[in-house]
Amino acid sequence: MSKTDVLTLDQNELTEAWRTTLPTLLNESDKAEVKADEHDPKSVRIHIRTAGHAMYSFDFLVTYVDSREVKVDLVDVEKDDQTVDERNDVIQNMVEDYIRHIHECAQALKKVTS
Template sequence: MASDEQLNIPQEDLVQAWQQMLPQRLNSGDSTVVSADAADPRTLLVNIKAAGRQKYDFDFSVRYVDSREIDIQVADVEKDGQTTDERSEVPQQLIADYRRHLHECAQSLHHFTHT
């Protein structure tokens, strides 16, 4: 249920804010790249490389429903450079963890997105 509070932040400013804040929310050793979705000014593309020997790489689409709420979709999961089944236990645990971190990042940027 979306509110009438539209997101009125330039997409590049939003990308910059997420690129600065998200690494602070992730686990030590994880790395991330945040970029703009050229098809939708309310959507960010987030790539997270999980730390560790398993070499998981996750692509998320983070869309602002309004100035407060985000919708997170998993776009791709790779293991050691190959697309893998995201429904198995380890990727599911990591996806749940990263969803939480993405929501925490959005909450920490609420002062920026809520105009």
């Protein structure tokens, strides 16, 4: 039995849907930028900047496995524009929280992706 549940949404529409939905799921003070991935039409790149003194930024690659499921990869974490070791507990907790929000956004977008 072959899997036929594929993402059929145009990448520009997908990117725009993420742009409008993701900020509603993040902390009000966090800023998110969503861009189409240039190499994969089933992927978007998400850049999240935290507010406050921490000045962290997180880059994620979100790839649709099918019309409902996404794979989220952490690409980079920076503080004050310097790459940092993302293995410390504070950053790991923030990464897990953002990944959860990204999955929530994918769930919220099911109506447009399937």
